[in-house]
Amino acid sequence: MEDKDHHISAMCKPAPGEAGKTGDWRDVRPVINHEKCTPFIKKKPSCFLCWLYCPEGVIRDTIPVQIDLDYCKGCGICAEECPVGAITMVSEGKHDG
């Protein structure tokens, strides 16, 4: 690790994580119940509305659907848009008590 920044203005090379692991902003996390998820049930690419709506691009249109929790900010849009109610937002518990 280099400790000295030789640049005289702020800059970085575009790379994942350059703006920090934004997942740590999250208060609630999306949890997928795959037994309800359409592509998982049909075993073929379908629906993927969560992937389409995610404003952070952290959902992958795979079977099963995957969410990158390093960068998911917990906005809950995927849970709101899921037509079969397969995604639940669960408290991270950071502020409990």
Place this chain on the structure above:
Amino acid sequence: MTDNCQILTGNQAAAIGVKLSGVQVVSAYPITPQTSLTETLSQYIEGGELEAEYVRVESEHSAMTVCIAASTVGARVFTSTSSHGLLYMHEQLHWAAGSRLPVVMCCVNRGVGAPWSIFNDQQDSIAQRDTGWIQIYCRDNQEIIDTVIQAYRIAEAVYAPVMVCYDGFVLSHTTMPVEVPDEEAVRAFLPPYKPHTILDPHDPRNINPVIFPWRRMDAEGCLRDGYMELRYKLQKALEEAKPVIADVSRAYGRIFGRDHGGFLWQYRLDDADVILAGMGSIATEATMATDMLRKEGIKAGVLGIRLYRPFPREEIREAIGNIKAKALLIFEKDISYGYEGALCSDVKAALYGSAVQPPIHDFICGLGGRDVKASEIADGVKASLNTVDEGDSRPQTIWLNCRKG
């Protein structure tokens, strides 16, 4: 040194300075009294005299944005403006300085509204004091052309933008004999601009990303500066610009025969009993007042302040400390409302703790183009000396030639 003396307005002198500096991108929006400067540049470019891109924009905010973008990809850039145009540019002035880009601009000084005024004072550029720009104030048209050329060498050496300020109409539209430097000699004086970072499609960079309050590791494992570290680097750059500005002034003098003094200039100051200090054409006027006062037996002298940011604190302390004057009178065309003139505050702060502490009077004058005659300056000096001679050494702010009440 060549013998090419032309009769030029301040704006023409600035335009020739820009042309000689080999500027590659010009972007500006017309505003009085700056307009004829950029008009002249557009003629140079259209006529093929200056091989540069003239980018037309809808505002001064965009003009500075174009300069920032072009400077980031390695072009030598120029813009100019006045008054409300400069105020509209304010946000981008911070971006240019924070990005450490050697943008050079002329501020053709004009008062700001409300109410509307197209006439000269220095409120516009003084209001940009804390944007991280180097500010140099010129006293005549010769100094304008020379300072524009010097500004590029200073800016590109320290990676900080430079504002060359001169008084609207008083200089911008007034003709004077001006020695035009030789083009080849200017090219030799100004090495090509080497950007500190260059945007390149083959090596992409994210310029000015969000910076958090703390230092943070980047994806390559380097602990990157936080906001405060970058601000500190800008402050350090302006502090370290001082020896560069002094060197550039001397080097220019050796090659072209004119050294405008770097930070400060003096006129009949060595044996002065009263010091008249100011920036720009008001200081030139004070030299005439000095001659008038000396004919009456009053030993006046002028301390002209050319460099406003970085502020030449030590040099001002030394210049004033070397003279046992009984009064220091500041003449300035700006006011920090609710306190006093900005230059006066800075000079007072520079003298803090100094062994020499003359009584200081601050003359607010020439706002919105109100004429300031040498005789009026001389009368102000005499009135101030009477006050001091009567034993009153308290600081005063005096509105010169202004009806009060």
